[in-house]
Amino acid sequence: MSQHTVSSFDEELKEVAGRVSEMGGLAEMMLNDSVQALVRMDKELARRVIAQDKRVDALQFEIEEQAILIIARRQPVASDLRDVISAMRISNDLERVGDLAKNVAKRVIAIEGTFDSKKFALGVEHMTELAQSQLKDVLDAYAGRDGVAAASVRDRDDEVDALYTSIFRELLTYMMEDPRQISVCAHLLFCAKNIERIGDHATNIAENVMYMSTGVLPTDERQKVDETGIETDAAS
């Protein structure tokens, strides 16, 4: 970050970055709790996750408002402008992460009765661990303005995608074996898809951290978008 004659400008940038980190922490917690609620079929925990989403939405609103004020008042250029734009974009991705976790929580409430969670939810749980570590690492990379660490998070998205593909097939098999499980497995399919998309948002965040440190948004499309996706489950 360049030196500014007006020190309160730096403080404003730090305040925005602090809110992004707070939002990231909340989104991480929502992801963790929503999948814990799913594995344990804990509807009370699911309701708490749903309630938390309002705070995430409010933070996004505040970050956007603050960022626009900074752009209008300070007319930042170069790396300062990139910081502000990245904060807006990253908060947008984090808002989506919160939404997707909330949707998992809603499905916990929608699923009637219980299911063989060990067997069914194991894959989703494992996938969540990967997505969580992606999210954690990219938030650390954001806090440390570490483009190299961000690039390594971006490279790891294939793992989540590959696991999603295998869970997709596994759940279809369970459906075929026992049609009474079709409804539960359909909900789990959507949960798995949500976690996979959380991985995509972690990747978007990684690209924005790279943009912050280099000034260039990575443009080489990741392979999965055109290859694995089409062959298997058409990841978005």
Next chain:
Amino acid sequence: MSQHTVSSFDEELKEVAGRVSEMGGLAEMMLNDSVQALVRMDKELARRVIAQDKRVDALQFEIEEQAILIIARRQPVASDLRDVISAMRISNDLERVGDLAKNVAKRVIAIEGTFDSKKFALGVEHMTELAQSQLKDVLDAYAGRDGVAAASVRDRDDEVDALYTSIFRELLTYMMEDPRQISVCAHLLFCAKNIERIGDHATNIAENVMYMSTGVLPTDERQKVDETGIETDAAS
């Protein structure tokens, strides 16, 4: 819009709005073509939809860049600032619409063989008509800065949600009746979900058009998020 002494400012605002409308037209077309590709299992058309998404992404990038330049250079206030912010937000929603349509197109390519499209895809096709008319009407409301028309689009989101819920149940029934159709129906479930989410984005756009004309973002949460969603399929 207020009168400006610098006429090129108005031109800049018009240019941004023109790009948003162009993006909207493209997103509409992608939605229509992706579902036509699904109904007819036309993989060639699906590939064309996928290719179009790059243009939508590029437009979003251009709109964001232009909007930030305007905020920094012109320091707009009141309704002008709302215009610029809304353009950014609406382009963000339209980019998601393009993504969701692209995902439907990818599924057309992923589905192997054929299926009884008349029976299976009828619901998705009908839902698409509703989502399309929402999208068309909200883009007209945007072009005409018509907050009243936007509010009426917002009120119509329940129709798409209700239809999605009925399609969700219908597809589960088909799966139970004939397990060989489980894989195809799982793809159709995701397609239906994508269309339902396109309806949500049309609603977001409607809220931004309302914000443009009134300065207030509607905050009363729509009923479906907390009621129907939980009872039936947990719409995100």
